[in-house]
Amino acid sequence: MSxxxxxxxxxxxxPAGAAPFPPAPAPAPARDNVALGLVTAVVAALVAAVAYGAxxxxxxxxxxxxxxxxxxxxxxxxxxxxxxxxALPVVAAILSIAAVYLGQLIAIAVVxxxxxxxxxxxxxxxxxxxxTDLWKETADAMTYLFLAIAAVTxxxxxxxxxx
Numbered sequence: 001m002s003x004x005x006x007x008x009x010x011x012x013x014x015p016a017g018a019a020p021f022p023p024a025p026a027p028a029p030a031r032d033n034v035a036l037g038l039v040t041a042v043v044a045a046l047v048a049a050v051a052y053g054a055x056x057x058x059x060x061x062x063x064x065x066x067x068x069x070x071x072x073x074x075x076x077x078x079x080x081x082x083x084x085x086x087a088l089p090v091v092a093a094i095l096s097i098a099a100v101y102l103g104q105l106i107a108i109a110v111v112x113x114x115x116x117x118x119x120x121x122x123x124x125x126x127x128x129x130x131x132t133d134l135w136k137e138t139a140d141a142m143t144y145l146f147l148a149i150a151a152v153t154x155x156x157x158x159x160x161x162x163x
Contacts, residue, residue: 032084048103052067052099052100052107054110057114058110067146067153070100071100071150072156072157074095076157076161077161079159080162084162096154109121
């Protein structure tokens with residue numbers, strides 16, 4: 001039994017004998033949208049802060065690589081979505097400092113919740129002033145170094161996203 005031979009023609013639906021043209025590729029994602037880049041940076045900073053705080057609170061110490069991860073995530077996400085605007089690396093650096101600081105507060109709340117009972121979100125919301133005072137009392141050179149590491153990494157991550 002033999003296979004039927006398809007009639008000559010264009011496999012993409014054009015006239016017979018015409019050169020076949022594949023379908024056009026999908027359009028590239030929108031870039032160079034600074035507002036969307038800023039929103040992305042804020043969301044990435046909040047997500048990274050919660051992750052940083054949860055990890056730090058669970059192991060009851062700070063990790064330099066986690067600060068690097070926070071900074072890179074914020075910077076890379078902002079620049080990947082927002083494009084090459086020169087303000088984005090600076091904003092990403094500032095937001096990464098805020099994210100590491102918030103993550104440190106979350107870590108303190110997690111440690112307190114594990115020690116005294118209760119939930120970390122409750123402690124964070126109800127005793128933010130006390131947590132800030134405790135952060136100030138326990139902050140040392142490494143604490144500030146992690147803030148700086150996150151900022152530098154965010155700036156570099158934003159530059160790397162557009163390289």
